């Protein structure tokens with residue numbers, strides 16, 4: 469065993485250090501965790517023990533070698549589905565995000581082939597068409613928050629990709645329900661399992677929205693099963709039904725796959741697009757190079773955005789056995805959480821980490837693979853990563869072909885911390901100036 473590996477044979481050592489605050493205080497700090505996570509590392513080091521509800525035993529990891537040991541472990545050692553517990557009331561018990569073991573392996577085997585690079589390339593034209601339509605409505609010459617706009621666009625894109633062309637009159641209502649569902653609001657997610665809170669305020673509204681959403685998704689998927697054109701359709705739902713075979717997926721399983729793909733697919737991509745616009749508006753040289761339409765450079769812009777502002781902050785994987793890591797004993801049931809944003813912005817791994825420099829992704833070896841993990845790694849690596857990068861590249865291509873961007877203020881925006889996905893707190897305010905260019 470090395471100090472960076474995970475040893476499960478004869479785990480020894482003391483538990484990792486960490487704050488002694490009561491769990492309600494630590495849970496409250498977690499809901500505003502960006503700065504807290506950095507302070508914890510400065511005080512306690514690379515492995516920090518915490519007590520956060522609903523997991524209770526949580527261990528923050530900050531060393532990429534430890535993260536690599538975690539994501540490279542045999543799948544039986546960790547239950548990532550259990551780690552995603554707070555997402556379950558929304559994503560559902562059959563969601564790829566919620567399941568573990570054999571059920572996870574089977575669901576991944578079904579879903580992964582739908583998201584290969586050649587498979588997602590088929591959605592490029594739809595992305596461009598929807599982006600052109602949306603961007604034509606953006607104000608020119610005055611500051612506006614771009615986040616709500618790219619969020620609306622990302623929701624349109626993912627509902628087209630998952631459910632198909634806009635020939636279903638139920639789609640606008642479905643999008644509206646997804647739009648108002650606080651699916652990534654941490655206090656709402658933590659309160660949803662409580663029958664008491666579900667009768668009250670924001671939790672009651674979320675539960676009612678979820679009921680309406682479920683009914684609509686069930687109706688749409690039931691119709692799709694019997695669609696005579698199923699085999700010709702190119703949307704993910706139809707491809708999933710064909711791949712699984714007739715009757716193989718139950719209505720609740722289908723509901724959970726659809727809801728998961730839509731939510732996991734659009735909140736994250738909207739965050740990426742908003743931060744990309746935020747950065748490009750402050751880095752005119754990078755924006756000019758990206759405006760040339762060069763795909764490699766646009767991809768580097770997206771990757772650098774994901775490095776500086778990873779949409780998902782942690783990878784919560786729950787241990788199924790006692791192990792030793794870095795000389796500490798970690799008990800079965802503890803949830804390990806690599807803190808992605810801290811690893812991505814650590815000067816030990818990235819030169820001048822606070823600088824937005826897409827070029828680093830074009831330089832050989834400048835970003836070692838295991839120090840960049842916005843999509844996670846290993847058996848639970850994001851299934852939608854190829855689609856997310858394609859979508860972000862194409863949307864930025866369309867924006868930059870028409871407009872140059874500036875920021876309304878020099879000072880960068882902070883992330884809005886209450887959310888599971890990172891989003892710029894002032895909504896990524898930008899100013900557009902037409903360049904007179906057309907689509908490339």
Ligand code: HEM
Pocket residue numbers: 548564565566576728729730732733734736737740778779780783784842843844845847848849850851852853855856857
């Ligand atoms: C920039 C956009 C995105 C980012 C940053 C992102 C990030 C992530 C991360 C960090 C994970 C968790 C990995 C882990 O637990 O170890 C994940 C899992 C997942 N993502 Fe994404 N994601 C993005 C876009 C998408 C899209 C477009 C889809 C689908 C349409 C998607 C579907 C999923 C699913 C289903 C999982 C669960 C995988 C599993 O547990 O096996 N994501 N994503």
